[in-house]
Amino acid sequence: QSVLTQPPSASGTPGQRVTISCSGSTSNIGNNYVYWYQQLPGTAPKLLIYTNNQRPSGVPDRFSGSKSGTSASLAISGLQSEDEADYYCATWDDSLNVYVFGTGTKVTVL
């Protein structure tokens, strides 16, 4: 169903750097901004990154986003236990005329 592909899981020990990829196409990531959301268990998603690489107020600078061509990435440096959550990328799709979300990546802190 999802047109944006993410790895189902990622993990690291406290303090490590974890990177999550998001792969799309020219009709979505290639031509539009990418956004990232964090979802803690039992809660609504929370905006983490907007317009490819900007952090809303209150989001730690451990989180960073980037985009290249039809792919995007979210990096978490200095991994902490409270970062254990599901992460989703999102963007607009010009062909489908809808916002599309990634398949989601579950981050586990070992």
Add this chain to the structure above:
Amino acid sequence: QVQLQQSGPGLLKPSQTLSLTCAISGDSVSSNSAAWTWIRQSPSRGLEWLGRTYYRSKWYHDYAGSVKSRITINPDTSKNQFSLQLNSVTPEDTAVYYCTRTSFHRDFDYWGQGTLVTVSS
């Protein structure tokens, strides 16, 4: 600080109409820089954008093709809220439904608490 408070029933039978309301505080449904959006989440379909309403000198509505024939999103300026109606529901419409604000940057910066809607006979 913007807050979105959802209300509506959580259990429906097949063929019934899903109706949810999202009350807005800290912003206006008639804002010229925001859009008011419904998104749902289920294990089988993941996060799915359903549609939005927004005001830019007049009211606009955009809907996802997957639900376009069954969905209506309406603003209520008198109560500063917006609603979702989804007709002829089936068990495939079982999901957690969220109302959100789409900001100037086109991200979903504020979310409601979510409503689990179960469709079962």
